[in-house]
Amino acid sequence: MGNPTAAMLVIGDEILSGRTRDTNTNHLATQLTGRGIRLCEARVVADDHAAIVAALNALRGAYDHVFTSGGIGPTHDDITADAVAAAFGVGIDVRDDAHEILKAHYQRTGLELNAMRLRMARIPEGAVLIDNPISAAPGFTLGNVHVMAGVPAIFEAMVASVLPGLTGGDPLLSQMIDVPRGEGEIAQALKDLAGKYPALSFGSYPYQRNGAYGTQLVVRGTDAGLLAAAMVELASLAGAA
Template sequence: MTNPTAAMIVIGDEILSGRTRDSNAHHLAGRLAIQGIDLREVRFIGDDRRTIVATVQDLSAQRDHVFTSGGIGPTHDDITADCVAEAMGAGIDVRDDARAILQAYYDAREIEMNAARLRMARIPDGAALIDNPVSAAPGFSIGNVHVMAGVPRIFEAMLDGLLRQIEGGRQVVSRSFLLDRGEGDIADVLRQLATDHSAVSIGSYPAWTGAGYQVAVVLRGAEAGDLDAVAAELRAAFPEARE
């Protein structure tokens, strides 16, 4: 049985202009890895109707799940909900259940419900709401597309609830080793290990510490036993490796 696959779409001109640094992709990657869902691709795109529609259609057809962040607020540049509805061939309008959630939240805070805020109750026909415990305005799931807010605190809270409802796969097992060497010193050994142990994925990630090069060797696979065999050979070749 293979694990479910996923893609993410980060929507917003502010990311592409360098104004804002996205953090939602990294957060989602970590959460999906724990749940055994394979994140295969992330795309950052701008607030452009045709691009959003085409990207949602493309990735929705390719993956088991598509997660989006950004563009579901009350302002004129928040066009994600309408674009996702169009991509999925669904109608969209203010929906009573979403409106009731917003109305209760604003009533409790004596905030006026205006036309702009009401836009956040626009939900595609047939979509299931995603709870927003931070600021009420819901996200939604339609087909295999899960639409969430861009503000990290809200994105993370929405994802928390959503992931409890999505079936995961088998979590990958991993072991990680650190070496104070350049990659060029260990590449031949790693290549041989990768050839000999096809059930284990062996990644090599160099970094600069300020004092010199360091490399992290990460073993990943479905079975702990497979990893143990590779780890033993790695330690034999590089006894100084720190796990």
Template sequence: MPNPTAAMLVIGDEILSGRTRDANMHHLAGRLTEHGIDLKEVRVVADDPRAIQEAVKALAGAYDHLFTSGGIGPTHDDITAENVAAAFGLPIGVRDDARAILEAHYEKQGLEINEARLRMARVPEGATLIDNPVSGAPGFTLENVHVMAGVPKIFEAMVEGLLPTLTGGQPVVSQTLRVERGEGDIAGPLGALAERYDALSFGSYPFIVNGRFGVNVVIRGQDEAEVTRAMQDLEKAFPA
């Protein structure tokens, strides 16, 4: 049975401008691989209502899960929540349970919940909350869309709480062989090996060290024994 599939939608002008380097995609990809959910696509869109809504509709319709990061904070440009709601044609408003979480969080800090902070309690109708143990403001799941913060520490904490609630498949295992030859030298034998083990994924990642070309060949698959057999054949084809 194939693993569940997923896409990620990264939202924010700061990512597209180069001001902020996204770390959440790397973290999510690794955790989903361990959980047996195959990440198939990642998109980055600006803080633009139409772009967000179109991407949510397309990706949520194409994959089993869509994970978003960014745009659920207290400022005017945090527009993810309302546009995820709009993509599903649902209303959004401040919800009592989300408000209570925020009020308790800010009370511990000796702060009052103001209008800006209250924006983070807006939840689309029918959504379930995603816990945020770092800063209190919850994310939410609406159908197969999981809406989370953009700050890496908060995003990672939300992922850790969310993943156990999602049904995974068979984790993908991988093995790597460093080959001190150029891609052109290994392409033929590597292609033949990939045809023999058609249930596995073969990737070649070139590098240059001290002016010499080499390739890291990565074999990935759900059957660890088959990955090991393929790696043994690869080592025979390209002995050190």
């Protein structure tokens, strides 16, 4: 299916230590699905230069888009921008337009634009800034890599400003049906259906509720007609013994 592809790269020790739950991947996944862009892989790496560079180079070569989250703040462990520059083999320095954005923000808030905060104006050569309507410090797009903040509210605002500029694909449609029986009982019929509709993907998600087994069946694809036909067959599967 010719939909554009994407990967997510979450950067941050706090996710890997368990201190913080990553919510950005789920948000991005939902947004991309809505635009017909297929999220194919997600990775979490530590605040480690070599690890970030290696992941960036693997992902940007394999997918149409890479979205990153985290590591673009003012502190010593915010090293994402430098890692992106290294991955692309380009220079990085404080850039005038980003500097102006920070100056205006700190004048407005009465805080000092000190040397560490100025690090947030370091932008790799050739990048296009991504607006940050919440705390000013911009993200950026370089090639097919979109570099965004880790704070969820800022990440989400940046995703909202990046997505309209990307070429989407046919919307990825999905439909769900709840079947009051165990996954193993309907697995053969589901396999047969999956074989009959190779353009659709069939997922099954077992649950137990009040002691009874049930399964949620989810069908995904881009062809609304096929999807409707498959749902009719699934519904009869749900009703049949």
